[in-house]
Amino acid sequence: EVQLVESGGGLVKPGGSLRLSCAASGFTFSSYSMNWVRQAPGKGLEWVSSISSSSSYIYYADSVKGRFTISRDNAKNSLYLQMNSLRAEDTAVYYCARGRVGAHSPDFDYWGQGTLVTVSS
């Protein structure tokens, strides 16, 4: 069974940093691209970042470029999101999602339950 479990969320002050993790199991992690998608309270979904299976290709939404860094450790079956210079508008539930197919999957077939990041003074 595919499982994605996020952790690392919490309350942080504006300008602060946080590192999210996503532990994957039930599939060959190193064969799939991985993604972060967020959802502000009561709002819709927003793609944040993607990383290819071997970390060769990395992409970011303009809203987080230069502040967030995605990475993965295939030996540990883990995905990460380092978030720096956090702003109030980064407050959201952050989901880890698996790319369904290919180096740049057009969609996401499995999602974790999410971890809440709150940016507030």
Next chain:
Amino acid sequence: EIVMTQSPATLSVSPGERATLSCRASQSVSSNLAWYQQKPGQAPRLLIYGASTRATGIPARFSGSGSGTEFTLTISSLQSEDFAVYYCQQYNNWPVHYTFGQGTKLEIK
């Protein structure tokens, strides 16, 4: 950036009836269009990919159609568990970028 617009924002339908949800792209996305279902407090679930292919385990009452800029998700006979928010999502491969629609809330009439 490609903008995805879903309509209507809210759709009220009785159980057993058909629901039709629309998604429009600001420019062609070919067939790089997916649909997701999200229930309160849960993660999204992939329903349809490639505009018309059902994901693993998705019931046949869900169907997707369209290409280019106009897409439709149809639920042929609504079950109680189908009342949720539905999102469309496009994929652009250069530059790599994903955009979601704002969602359609499907509620019980």
